[in-house]
Amino acid sequence: MPFHYLLTNLMADVPGLRGAVFVDPEGEAIEHVSRDGGLYELKLEGAYHGIFLRRASQLASVVGAGELERLVVAGSGLQVVTTALKDGYYLVLVLDAGAPISTLRGPMLRTVAALNREII
Numbered sequence: 606m607p608f609h610y611l612l613t614n615l616m617a618d619v620p621g622l623r624g625a626v627f628v629d630p631e632g633e634a635i636e637h638v639s640r641d642g643g644l645y646e647l648k649l650e651g652a653y654h655g656i657f658l659r660r661a662s663q664l665a666s667v668v669g670a671g672e673l674e675r676l677v678v679a680g681s682g683l684q685v686v687t688t689a690l691k692d693g694y695y696l697v698l699v700l701d702a703g704a705p706i707s708t709l710r711g712p713m714l715r716t717v718a719a720l721n722r723e724i725i
Contacts, residue, residue, distance in 0.1 A: 621704025
């Protein structure tokens with residue numbers, strides 16, 4: 606499966622992207638790439654952001670906001686964008702705090718579409 610290739614290309618296309626992890630519905634990392642080499646931390650980030658995504662999805666449902674597509678958490682040191690994929694899978698992207706989120710949109714949407722095609 607081309608998961609590593611897709612994530613590596615995403616890293617190349619997005620300035621300020623520190624890492625990306627493709628995660629299954631159980632919170633296990635399927636594939637991950639990192640500029641910093643902190644792969645354990647990236648896997649942990651992926652698992653926790655799955656919990657955040659599920660809780661935010663529940664909240665969105667309660668308030669009638671529709672299906673949650675994406676969750677952005679911005680801190681003083683990092684930004685994390687978690688995107689829902691089909692069948693409970695998700696993609697977690699960790700960016701530098703100052704990286705413009707706008708540069709992420711096109712490459713991320715292409716990667717999300719490709720990942721969704723690969724999920725059986």
